[in-house]
Amino acid sequence: MSIWEGALAIVGLALITLLTRGFFLFPERELPIPGWLQQGLRYAPLAALAAVVVPEIVTTQGQLIDTWRDARLPATALALAYFAWRRSILGTIVVGTAALLLFRLGLGW
């Protein structure tokens, strides 16, 4: 792929970002978004987060992990415990990442 083709691809990708993020935000006229859908959209952002997070923790190459000796499991458990204790997002990231490094580099999980 030449550099110009690459640049064209990237400009297209940038337009896709803009168009998807603004899809219902851009039209000037009144949009008939039904009330129940408006209501249901409140569940969307958390659902998207959960949909990214859960597979990252419990799957490998698209398969559910079949061993408990996976560093992500104790790391997630410790992160959850820390969050329950302190309610701190930053601390949860630090504790969970440290635990992951420890279990993976230390125990080879």
Add this chain to the structure above:
Amino acid sequence: MAPAEDPAPPIWRHPEFARGARDMVDTSLGIAAWGLLTGVAMAESGLPLALGVLMSLTVYAGSAQLAALPLLASGAPLWVIWATALCVNLRFVVFSAGWRRYFAPLPRTQRVRMAYFAADLNFALFLRRFPEPPPVAESVPYFWGGVALNWVSWQLPSLAGLLLAGHVPVSWGLGFAGTLALLALSLTMLQGRATQVSAAVAGAAAVAAYALPMKLNILVAIAAAVAIGLLMERLPAGRVAQERR
């Protein structure tokens, strides 16, 4: 209060701007880790530096970038690359209906500018702060405070990753740090029975539908979560349980 004929104070002086940025601080470590990872991935896919910088600054959508990179590297047709990114980004279409409730009254040029910056976490934090639309005089500064910090905490590490590729040790740990940031943020949002159940359903649906191409499992998860959430609000048993709490 300043009299009406004075020029409006700049938006970053508004207290909601600082609040929007502050609400983003904790998760920004995870965002930075993911940005760094994405920068490294761009460089390692063989993308020339100039194109990597262009991609980081203009595309500004990590999951779409990561999906597009192998396709770019293998010389896939443009429409395949674009269709993939479109599917990965479909969740933003859902979110944009939510943004409309808050920002529809603004001039269109401003809405277009906002759309570029409106990333996942911004929507999540925004909805947590404003479950119902406040006056735009408050919501707009909050929005810009959050997106400004999010943009910087993504772009700087992403650009650094482009330059540092090959020198970032344990890069798999970075991805996990990003996941933990989203996990912790999700936990702060788990309020109310219907929300908790819908999040659990979303997580399960995302795993069950993981085999779908182009991250469409995320869309399946959102649809399932919205349906379950609405169902729980309407079921008499759900109402009783909520009232008892």
